[in-house]
Amino acid sequence: MSGQDVELTGVSMTYPNGFTAVQPTDLTIKAGEFFSILGPSGCGKTTILRMISGFLDPTTGSIAIGGEPMIGIGPNHRPTALIFQSLALFPLMSVWENVAFGLEARGVSKTARRKRAEELLDLVALSDQEDKKPGELSGGQRQRVAVARALAVEPAVLLLDEPLSALDLKLRQHMRAELKDIQRKTEVTFIYITHDQGEALAMSDRVAVMNEGAIDQVASAEDLYNHPNTPFAATFVGEQNVFSGKVKTVANGHAQVETPHGMLLGMNKHGLSTGENAIVMVRPERIYLEDRKDRLGPLPNELNRIEARLQRRDLEGALINMYLDAAGHSVHVNLHNTGDATLGAQDDHMLLFTPDDTVVMRPGPMARDKA
Amino acid sequence: MGELTKIYGRGLTFLFVGLVTIWILLMIVVPQIRMIERAFTFEDRGGETAMLALDIDHAYTEKFQIEQQLLTLQQQGSSGTKSSPAAPSPFTPSMTVPGAAPTAPGPGLAPSPSASPQNAMSAEERQAEAADLRSQIAALESRITDMEAQEDTSSGEAGMKERLSLDNFTTMSALHFKIFLMTLLYAFTVTVFAFVICYPVAYAAAMAESRNKLTLILIGLVIPYAINELLRIFSWVMILEKNGILNAFLDGIGIIDMSAGEGFRFVASNGAVFTVMVYAYVLFMVFPIYNTIDTLDKSQIEAARDLGASVWKIHTRVVIPHAKPGIAVGSIMTFMLSAGSIAAPEIVGRGMHPDWFSQLIYRRFFEADSWNQGSAYSLALLTACIIFILITMAIFKVGVKDIAK
Ligand SMILES: Nc1ncnc2c1ncn2[C@@H]1O[C@H](COP(=O)(O)OP(=O)(O)OP(=O)(O)O)[C@@H](O)[C@H]1O
Numbered sequence: 170m171s172g173q174d175v176e177l178t179g180v181s182m183t184y185p186n187g188f189t190a191v192q193p194t195d196l197t198i199k200a201g202e203f204f205s206i207l208g209p210s211g212c213g214k215t216t217i218l219r220m221i222s223g224f225l226d227p228t229t230g231s232i233a234i235g236g237e238p239m240i241g242i243g244p245n246h247r248p249t250a251l252i253f254q255s256l257a258l259f260p261l262m263s264v265w266e267n268v269a270f271g272l273e274a275r276g277v278s279k280t281a282r283r284k285r286a287e288e289l290l291d292l293v294a295l296s297d298q299e300d301k302k303p304g305e306l307s308g309g310q311r312q313r314v315a316v317a318r319a320l321a322v323e324p325a326v327l328l329l330d331e332p333l334s335a336l337d338l339k340l341r342q343h344m345r346a347e348l349k350d351i352q353r354k355t356e357v358t359f360i361y362i363t364h365d366q367g368e369a370l371a372m373s374d375r376v377a378v379m380n381e382g383a384i385d386q387v388a389s390a391e392d393l394y395n396h397p398n399t400p401f402a403a404t405f406v407g408e409q410n411v412f413s414g415k416v417k418t419v420a421n422g423h424a425q426v427e428t429p430h431g432m433l434l435g436m437n438k439h440g441l442s443t444g445e446n447a448i449v450m451v452r453p454e455r456i457y458l459e460d461r462k463d464r465l466g467p468l469p470n471e472l473n474r475i476e477a478r479l480q481r482r483d484l485e486g487a488l489i490n491m492y493l494d495a496a497g498h499s500v501h502v503n504l505h506n507t508g509d510a511t512l513g514a515q516d517d518h519m520l521l522f523t524p525d526d527t528v529v530m531r532p533g534p535m536a537r538d539k540a
Numbered sequence: 541m542g543e544l545t546k547i548y549g550r551g552l553t554f555l556f557v558g559l560v561t562i563w564i565l566l567m568i569v570v571p572q573i574r575m576i577e578r579a580f581t582f583e584d585r586g587g588e589t590a591m592l593a594l595d596i597d598h599a600y601t602e603k604f605q606i607e608q609q610l611l612t613l614q615q616q617g618s619s620g621t622k623s624s625p626a627a628p629s630p631f632t633p634s635m636t637v638p639g640a641a642p643t644a645p646g647p648g649l650a651p652s653p654s655a656s657p658q659n660a661m662s663a664e665e666r667q668a669e670a671a672d673l674r675s676q677i678a679a680l681e682s683r684i685t686d687m688e689a690q691e692d693t694s695s696g697e698a699g700m701k702e703r704l705s706l707d708n709f710t711t712m713s714a715l716h717f718k719i720f721l722m723t724l725l726y727a728f729t730v731t732v733f734a735f736v737i738c739y740p741v742a743y744a745a746a747m748a749e750s751r752n753k754l755t756l757i758l759i760g761l762v763i764p765y766a767i768n769e770l771l772r773i774f775s776w777v778m779i780l781e782k783n784g785i786l787n788a789f790l791d792g793i794g795i796i797d798m799s800a801g802e803g804f805r806f807v808a809s810n811g812a813v814f815t816v817m818v819y820a821y822v823l824f825m826v827f828p829i830y831n832t833i834d835t836l837d838k839s840q841i842e843a844a845r846d847l848g849a850s851v852w853k854i855h856t857r858v859v860i861p862h863a864k865p866g867i868a869v870g871s872i873m874t875f876m877l878s879a880g881s882i883a884a885p886e887i888v889g890r891g892m893h894p895d896w897f898s899q900l901i902y903r904r905f906f907e908a909d910s911w912n913q914g915s916a917y918s919l920a921l922l923t924a925c926i927i928f929i930l931i932t933m934a935i936f937k938v939g940v941k942d943i944a945k
């Protein structure tokens with residue numbers, strides 16, 4: 170087994186009711202890559218996946234897999250295998266028959282099918298369950314059967330539509346590791362859809378962030394988190410504190426933005442110029458408390474400062490979540506739990522954050538629950 | 541029961557359970573038992589007992605006639621001296637009454653008193669004749685008591701001997717048995733036709749987008765079936781008749797020439813009866829299948845397709861196995877309805893189509909007036925249907941529970 174690349178050129182999808190679920194999109198997924206598409210519900214992830222697997226024909230544009238154009242080729246003839254959100258195992262067939270179904274469709278003999286099914290069940294660590302029915306398995310085991318069934322047809326590209334969403338947190342984390350492991354072993358191209366950013370960041374070589382039918386940014390997990398390109402990508406992946414204002418001065422790759430909380434200095438990677446409307450963003454874990462400054466080590470001279478009043482302080486194991494109010498604007502701060510019960514417990518705070526941790530962007534659509 | 545009491549309270553539950561019990565007993569158990577009892581009771585028509593009863597009848601008639609002769613003789617004796625002209629016997633009209641029985645006594649046994657008045661007979665002759673008649677009567681009486689004694693041991697309604705036996709079944713003629721088998725075969729054929737027609741329809745309906753679904757099903761299936769079954773059958777007669785719509789259509793497009801007396805006789809053929817029956821009962825096949833396919837997760841079909849399965853494979857491995865309970869229910873209903881159908885073969889077949897067993901049962905009951913044999917025939921059909929149900933359930937590997945779903 171080995172993967173193939175997938176190339177989308179100007180692909181868009183408009184449903185018969187006139188709704189455009191996917192805007193014209195160019196996207197190249199490399200062979201053998203673990204590629205995730207991350208986006209909120211209804212943004213068009215499944216639509217993209219169904220176009221790649223052949224269940225939907227793109228309204229415009231073309232798709233090529235391994236350099237072969239896929240126009241007019243049905244899902245049963247593409248080198249792809251799709252793992253459905255509901256898994257769609259065949260409940261009346263035994264586990265091994267499920268796994269071997271693709272081979273059965275190809276006319277492989279029963280003994281050969283059974284042998285191959287056993288190999289694949291071995292791969293997903295289910296070797297002693299082959300005669301059970303899917304209904305007799307746990308959620309995680311069913312999930313692995315679905316993976317084995319898809320791998321049985323030796324796809325070059327495995328498409329996974331939120332396969333873990335039905336599992337509980339522990340199992341999900343376990344399955345992430347297993348999927349990643351299987352991907353490494355088989356070297357098949359994985360296109361993985363999720364609305365769970367933790368999942369996307371943990372498993373993927375690259376992640377595409379999608380919003381309202383358009384891909385905002387394609388980047389490695391690190392880049393995506395540390396250097397988001399759009400307000401949406403910035404707010405959808407991880408938490409952000411967002412302040413809006415107007416650019417006052419621009420210098421040395423930094424921009425100074427006038428906000429209701431005073432002047433804030435941040436990285437001006439998008440090249441905003443003086444007078445432009447801007448948003449300033451900083452992540453909760455990059456904000457420090459002034460009264461604990463001495464513990465932080467050396468800080469740059471220029472620091473952003475915001476006065477805020479504590480509203481709520483929740484202990485969440487390793488982290489302390491502080492929700493503060495800065496002149497009517499809520500601010501979220503994460504502190505490491507050092508074991509000090511008084512940490513951030515008083516009412517009034519001066520919040521500090523460095524210009525390098527602060528991002529200045531043009532205003533734009535943001536993740537709904539975060540704006 | 542405990543649960544019911546919890547939900548509805550004691551009074552309602554008892555009322556409910558009581559009514560159901562009465563219903564089951566009165567409407568199902570008792571009639572069925574009576575039916576089964578009749579089926580296993582053989583009425584011996586034309587058997588020994590019936591013959592005996594007939595003989596006794598004859599003997600009584602004969603005795604009565606002789607008595608009349610004797611009476612006339614005695615009257616003649618008392619009025620003979622006046623030599624009055626023979627008056628017609630006042631009994632003459634009544635004498636014909638026993639003779640009206642299906643088998644009239646032989647002519648020799650019924651000397652008509654008015655035919656030859658024997659006025660001239662001497663007193664001695666009359667004496668001798670009377671003695672002879674009396675001895676005849678005595679002989680007849682003793683025969684009658686004999687026969688009656690014989691009859692009393694096993695007497696039944698209408699003088700027919702009734703006994704528990706399988707004869708109602710075993711005396712089924714070869715012709716009737718052939719009709720029985722053919723009916724089962726026909727019903728099976730109708731079921732197969734209905735399935736072949738209904739499966740794609742049910743599949744298409746279940747796969748249709750929900751917006752169009754309801755309209756499609758309502759218009760396509762439900763409305764035609766709001767019409768009475770008889771009307772549905774008659775509408776087919778209108779179409780298939782010699783002067784019907786189909787021939788008119790064929791005439792219209794120039795395939796046949798009606799004015800030249802051409803035209804097909806579609807009715808009264810196997811094909812016509814099948815067509816009408818399939819039409820009359822498809823609904824009972826479509827809905828159970830539709831219901832089960834509708835519960836199939838559509839992504840299973842897509843998954844099968846994605847794994848490279850052909851259309852045939854998708855249906856044989858994914859859709860049909862899932863729809864099995866529906867197919868079983870639909871087949872059972874269609875089979876039962878067509879095996880027991882009387883309207884379609886009667887109206888469309890018009891006696892020219894080979895009989896269905898249901899027609900035979902009808903005639904056993906109401907034309908041959910043999911309820912016991914009718915019961916036996918019905919029971920045979922019922923048994924065949926139950927066996928069909930069991931076989932179907934075994935083939936489809938569905939239990940009663942699946943069907944109840
Ligand atoms: N058959 C269809 N006809 C019309 N609109 C559709 C159809 N299928 C999906 N849509 C719309 O297209 C948009 C994208 O749908 P899609 O299923 O791709 O979302 P998604 O990103 O997979 O969401 P989720 O995470 O909830 O699965 C949605 O707004 C949806 O309402």
Ligand SMILES: [Mg+2]
Nearest residue numbers: 214215216330
């Ligand atoms: Mg989806």
